[in-house]
């Protein structure tokens with residue numbers, strides 16, 4: 001009974017966040033807009049159906065982000081004038097346990113490297129890239145310090161703090177978009193690199209290292225800690241998704257499938273070189289089956305694959321817009337439309 005009472009209280013105890021504000025403005029619009037992805041799901045699916053390997057992508061805008069964004073991991077826009085970037089600042093690098101005499105990775109306690117140390121950040125920019133505020137979400141001594149993909153459901157931001165190594169642990173967190181106070185929602189016995197929130201079923205789906213497995217939790221609105229878990233292996237090896245945006249239940253799938261737009265990259269060894277190939281998919285959240293997918297062979301001027309981590313989507317004047325922010329440290333949001 002005592003344990004039960006303690007767990008019930010946990011979600012109410014929002015963690016204190018270290019927030020630095022640079023401009024005295026509200027960090028989110030007074031009236032929170034719906035997520036662009038879920039609001040425009042039907043239009044996004046229609047536009048996606050027109051994409052192919054030969055699609056010409058038109059760069060319509062570059063937004064230079066003020067200050068350092070370390071290694072960017074996720075992005076979401078709340079309306080046109082707020083861009084949230086999740087990023088990592090690595091203080092102590094992870095270190096591989098090396099290979100054994102057979103060339104296999106040495107595994108200790110189920111994983112292949114020392115965890116390192118760092119800070120998870122969420123930084124808030126306006127639509128022109130001006131930095132409004134920075135937050136750090138952990139102490140340097142915390143083992144879960146790696147932030148990943150972000151989703152926004154029209155009320156809260158959903159993201160995660162993980163150990164920075166495969167087969168480790170993670171905590172999914174729910175973040176208030178005005179104060180950046182956050183609640184731990186679920187603790188996972190696996191690394192999590194991305195998360196999405198299905199507001200209809202009230203489930204969250206967390207993607208592990210390389211998005212090989214999704215772990216789905218059914219949340220209880222009364223008590224977020226009473227969650228039931230199911231594991232869904234990802235059948236697609238085309239690109240390892242990290243940042244996903246929940247699209248809702250598009251009419252093209254008879255309003256019956258929970259879907260998300262996910263993007264990522266995978267490294268392919270081709271002949272003597274390694275190529276980082278990007279990919280974009282609309283997935284069925286409950287089975288992880290890609291319903292539509294296209295490769296993305298766009299790179300930034302410094303050679304980073306556009307779909308390396310942060311992505312968001314919207315529809316403007318009937319055209320699908322994709323927002324990418326892959327470059328480290330000196331960040332740029334690249335806005336593309338399919339021609």
Ligand SMILES: *[C@@H]1O[C@H](CO)[C@@H](O)[C@H](O)[C@H]1NC(C)=O
Pocket residue numbers: 043046047050318319
């Ligand atoms: C798909 O392509 C067709 C033919 O180019 C075009 O008429 C239509 O507007 C496109 N649809 C979307 C949603 O972009």
Ligand SMILES: *[C@@H]1O[C@H](CO)[C@@H](O)[C@H](O)[C@H]1NC(C)=O
Pocket residue numbers: 059060061062301
């Ligand atoms: C984006 O930036 C690149 C490189 O600086 C530049 O060549 C291009 O014209 C810019 N595009 C737009 C639409 O601003």
Ligand SMILES: *[C@@H]1O[C@H](CO)[C@@H](O)[C@H](O)[C@H]1NC(C)=O
Pocket residue numbers: 105107110111112166167
């Ligand atoms: C993590 O666990 C999976 C499943 O057991 C295994 O295939 C993979 O090799 C492990 N990865 C590492 C780096 O330990």
Ligand SMILES: *[C@@H]1O[C@H](CO)[C@@H](O)[C@H](O)[C@H]1NC(C)=O
Pocket residue numbers: 018019020134135136138139
């Ligand atoms: C608080 O955040 C600022 C700005 O991101 C950072 O420079 C500082 O190191 C953080 N302090 C702690 C204790 O994490």
Ligand SMILES: *[C@@H]1O[C@H](CO)[C@@H](O)[C@H](O)[C@H]1NC(C)=O
Pocket residue numbers: 208212213231233
């Ligand atoms: C995925 O989950 C299944 C079921 O728990 C597990 O057997 C498998 O090792 C996991 N694979 C990876 C790569 O995490």
Ligand SMILES: *[C@@H]1O[C@H](CO)[C@@H](O)[C@H](O)[C@H]1NC(C)=O
Pocket residue numbers: 328329330
């Ligand atoms: C970022 O931009 C600054 C100013 O232009 C430059 O000095 C610095 O080298 C750049 N950093 C990286 C990592 O490109």
